[in-house]
Amino acid sequence: MKIFSKISIFVFFVTLSFGCKTPSSDNTQNSEKRPNIIFYLADDQDVYDYGCYGNEKVITTGVDRLAKEGMLFKNAFTAQAICAPSRSQLFTGNYPLKNGCFANHTATKPKIKSVTSQMKSLGYEVVLAGKSHVKPYNVYNWDKEWEPVPKKDVPRDYIPLDSIENYFKTSKKPFCMFITSKYPHGKYFDVENPNAEDLKFYPFNAHKKSDKAYVKSRAGYYRSIEEDNTQIEKVLELVDTYLGDNTLFIYSADHGVSGKFTVKDIGLKVPFVARWPKVIKAGTTSDQLIHYTDVLPTFMEVAGSKERKDMDGNSFLSLLQGDDIQVNKYVFGVRTNQNILNSEVFPSRMIRDKRYKYIRNFNSIEVVEQNLTGKSNVDYFIKRGANAHKNEPFEELYDLQNDPFEQNNLAQNSELQSLKEKLKQDLFSWMQSQGDILNEEFGNMPIITPKGKKGFKLDQDTPRRKIPDSIKNTLAKDDYIVIEHW
Known part of the structure; x- marks a missing residue:
C-alpha cells in the first residue's frame, strides 16, 4: 500500500507539472x-x-x-x-x-x-x-x-x-x-x-x-x-x-x-x-x-x-x-487634391451608411468667395481650385439603394433635410475626432505643403498643370500649413 501511495503521489505531481505549462509553451502551442x-x-x-x-x-x-x-x-x-x-x-x-x-x-x-x-x-x-x-x-x-x-x-x-x-x-x-x-x-x-x-x-x-x-x-x-x-x-x-x-x-x-x-x-x-x-x-x-x-x-x-x-x-x-x-454604422471618406499632379485646392469629406451618403466639397464654386483670405496670391489658388471643379456642388446627398452610381443629387430634397442634417453633424464630429485640418466654418481653406522640399508646391508647374509666370514662387512659408511629418 505504501508503494502504491508513493506511485500515486508521483503520478499526481507529474500530471500537475505537465498540466501547468509555462507561458512560452502555451505560445508555442497556440x-x-x-x-x-x-x-x-x-x-x-x-x-x-x-x-x-x-x-x-x-x-x-x-x-x-x-x-x-x-x-x-x-x-x-x-x-x-x-x-x-x-x-x-x-x-x-x-x-x-x-x-x-x-x-x-x-x-x-x-x-x-x-x-x-x-x-x-x-x-x-x-x-x-x-x-x-x-x-x-x-x-x-x-x-x-x-x-x-x-x-x-x-x-x-x-x-x-x-x-x-x-x-x-x-x-x-x-x-x-x-x-x-x-x-x-x-x-x-x-x-x-x-x-x-x-x-x-x-x-x-x-x-x-x-x-x-x-x-x-x-x-x-x-x-x-x-x-x-x-x-x-x-x-x-x-x-x-x-x-x-x-x-x-x-x-x-x-x-x-x-x-x-x-x-x-x-x-x-x-x-x-x-x-x-x-x-x-x-x-x-x-x-x-x-x-x-x-x-x-x-x-x-x-x-x-x-x-x-x-x-x-x-x-x-x-x-x-x-x-x-x-x-x-458609418464609413468615411477623405479627398485631398493637393500633392498630386493636378494639385488644386478642393478638399472633400464623406460619410456613408448602408443606404445614404453625404458629401461636402469645402471649396465649391458656390462658397469660394467665403473662403478667400484677402491675400491675392493665396486667393488665386483657392479660386483656381474651385473653378477646376466648378460642376461639383457644395453638398451632395445620394440614396445608394436606388442610385448606386450617384447620378441624382438629393441635397436639396425637402423630405430628406433632417437626414442630411444628421449625417452632416455626424461627419463634423468624426472630423473633429480625427484632428482634421478642416472644420465646418467658412474661411478655413488650408493650403498644405510638406516640411522641406518634397511634394508638389502649388505655385510651381507639374507635368499636368501650368502656373502663370506672374504667380510662380509667390507663396511664402506662412501661406501654407506645413505638415511636419511628411
Whole structure:
C-alpha cells in the first residue's frame, strides 16, 4: 500500500507539472494553431470590373474562384481613392487624417504603430512582397521585404513569385504577408484595334463608348487585369501546394481607378474577397459595411488579441465566422487634391451608411468667395481650385439603394433635410475626432505643403498643370500649413 501511495503521489505531481505549462509553451502551442494570413492587393481596379462583381467581359478567374470558395463583401471601402493614403489605413487601422498620410507620396506619423509591430508582438512574421508606397521605415519595419521584379514584354514589374514560393516552403512560424501587385495600374498594355463591345460600360462612363482613345485605354486596362489574374492564380497554386487549410487569404484592390481622387463610390468602394477553409462558408456574401481600417484589428484578433487601442477600425472576424453582425454604422471618406499632379485646392469629406451618403466639397464654386483670405496670391489658388471643379456642388446627398452610381443629387430634397442634417453633424464630429485640418466654418481653406522640399508646391508647374509666370514662387512659408511629418 505504501508503494502504491508513493506511485500515486508521483503520478499526481507529474500530471500537475505537465498540466501547468509555462507561458512560452502555451505560445508555442497556440502559434502552431494560428493561421497564416495573406492579403493580396491589386492597384487601381474598379470594384465593378470582376466576374464575381458582375462584369462578364473581364478575365478575373482567380478572384472569382476565391469568391466561390469563400466570402464576397459587397460593402467594403477605403477612405481615400489614392495609393499611399489607402495603404496606410490597411497597415495602421487608422483613417488617413489620424495616421497622417492623407496626401499622396507622404508619410505616416512617426509614432504610429503599424501592422509590423502589432503582429510581431503576437508572434507573427510580417512580410511585404511587391509595391510599398508607404513610409517611414521605423513605422513599417518589415521582417522581410521583396521588391517587384522586372519582366519582359509587360508594362509593369511582377510580384516576386520566386521569393514568395521559397518563403512558403521554408517558413517556420505563423506569418502575415501582404502581396502587393503593380497591376492593373497604368501604364497599360497596348491593345490593337480594340472593340467597345468587348468592354462593359456603366452610367459613369457610358458617354465615352464612342471615344476611341478611351476605348483603347480601357481595353489596355482590361488586358492588365488579365495579366494580374495570372499572378493571382500562381499565388493560389503556391498556397494550395505549400500551405494547409489554416490560411486566411484576402484579395482586394486599393481603390477604383474610375473614381480616383474623389469620394464617390466608384473610387472608395473596393473589391474584398476572403477565403479561409473550415472557417468561412464557401460561396457566401456579406453586405455589412467594412473598411480598410478594420483589417489590422481583424488580423490581430485572428492572432489571438482583441486589443485595438488607438485604432479607428473594428474587427470583422465574426463575419468571417458566419455571424451577420454590424461592424460599422458609418464609413468615411477623405479627398485631398493637393500633392498630386493636378494639385488644386478642393478638399472633400464623406460619410456613408448602408443606404445614404453625404458629401461636402469645402471649396465649391458656390462658397469660394467665403473662403478667400484677402491675400491675392493665396486667393488665386483657392479660386483656381474651385473653378477646376466648378460642376461639383457644395453638398451632395445620394440614396445608394436606388442610385448606386450617384447620378441624382438629393441635397436639396425637402423630405430628406433632417437626414442630411444628421449625417452632416455626424461627419463634423468624426472630423473633429480625427484632428482634421478642416472644420465646418467658412474661411478655413488650408493650403498644405510638406516640411522641406518634397511634394508638389502649388505655385510651381507639374507635368499636368501650368502656373502663370506672374504667380510662380509667390507663396511664402506662412501661406501654407506645413505638415511636419511628411
